[in-house]
Amino acid sequence: MYNVGDKVVYPMHGAGIIEAIEEREVLGEKRQYYIMAMPIGDMKVMIPLDAVDEIGLRQVISEAEAGEVIEVLKGQMSKMPSNWNRRYRANMEKIKSGDIFEVAEVVRNLTIRDNEKGLSAGERKMLDVARQILISELVLVTGSTEAEIDELISSHLD
Numbered sequence: 001m002y003n004v005g006d007k008v009v010y011p012m013h014g015a016g017i018i019e020a021i022e023e024r025e026v027l028g029e030k031r032q033y034y035i036m037a038m039p040i041g042d043m044k045v046m047i048p049l050d051a052v053d054e055i056g057l058r059q060v061i062s063e064a065e066a067g068e069v070i071e072v073l074k075g076q077m078s079k080m081p082s083n084w085n086r087r088y089r090a091n092m093e094k095i096k097s098g099d100i101f102e103v104a105e106v107v108r109n110l111t112i113r114d115n116e117k118g119l120s121a122g123e124r125k126m127l128d129v130a131r132q133i134l135i136s137e138l139v140l141v142t143g144s145t146e147a148e149i150d151e152l153i154s155s156h157l158d
Contacts (some may be wrong), residue, residue, distance in 0.1 A: 001049075002018050002034060002052075002057070002059075003018065004018055004019065004020060004021065005017065005018065006018045006059065007059065007060040007140045007141075008034075008036065008057050008058065008059060008060065009057070009058050009059075009060055009098060009100070009137055010036065010045060010047065010055065010056075010057055010098075011055065011056045011057075011095075011096055011097065011098030012095060012096055012098075012129075012133070013038065013045060013133070014038060014040065014132060014133045014135075014136030014137065015038075015039070015060050015133075015136040015137035015139070015140045016036040016037050016038040016039065016045065016136070016140075017036065017037050017039070017140070018034050018035070018036055019035045019036065019037045019044070020034075020035040021033070021034055021035070021049070022035055024046065026046075031048050031049070031050065032048070032049040032050070033046040033047060033048055033049065034046070034047040034049060034052075034057075038136065039136060039139050039140060039146075040132060040135065040136045040139065040146055056097075056098045058098060060137055060140050060141050061100055061137065061141055062141070063141055063142065065100075065141075066138055066141045066142055068101070069100055069101060069104045069134070069138065070152070070156055072101055072104040072105055072108060073104055073107065073108050073153060073156040073157055074156050075105075075108060077108065077109050077112040077113070078105060078109060080109055080113075084120060084123075087123075088122060088123065088126065091106045091109070091110065091123075091126055091130075092126065094106050095126070095129065095130050095133065100133075100134065100137055103130050103133050103134050104134055106126070106127075106130045107127065107130045107131050107134055107153070107157075108157065110123055110126065110127040110130070111127065111157045112157075114127065131150075131153065134153065135149045135150055135153065138152075138153075
C-alpha cells in the first residue's frame with residue numbers, strides 16, 4: 001500500500017507522485033483509486049488499488065541506482081534481433097516490465113541504432129516513449145528539471 005506523497009512508477013506511463021487516495025464510481029462500480037500526478041505532461045492517472053500488483057506499480061529508484069542507470073546509458077549496444085518485428089517486440093517487453101534499467105537499455109540501443117542506421121517511425125516513437133519514461137523517473141529521483149535530465153541522458157549517449 002502506498003501513501004499520499006509517495007513517488008511511484010507506472011510501467012508504460014512513467015513516474016509520478018500519489019496525490020490522493022479516493023473512492024470513485026467508474027462504469028457503475030465503486031473502487032478505491034490512487035490519483036497520481038505525472039511531473040511531465042501535467043497529467044493525472046487513476047490507478048485502482050486492487051490492480052496495483054497486476055499493473056506493476058513500484059517505488060522510484062534510489063539516487064545510487066540513478067547513477068547505475070546512467071552507467072547503462074554509457075554501455076555498448078547489446079545484441080538485438082536484426083528482424084524489425086522481433087526487435088520491436090523485445091524492446092516493448094523491456095519497456096512494459098517497468099524495470100528502469102531495461103528502459104535505459106532500450107533508450108541506449110535505439111539511440112545507437114538511430115545514429116548508425118536510422119530508425120523506422122515505429123521504433124522512433126518507441127525511443128521517444130522510453131526516453132520520457134526514463135526522464136520522468138530520474139526527475140523525481142534527482143530533483144532536477146526535465147531539461148537537465150534530457151541533457152544528462154544526451155551527454156552520455158554521444
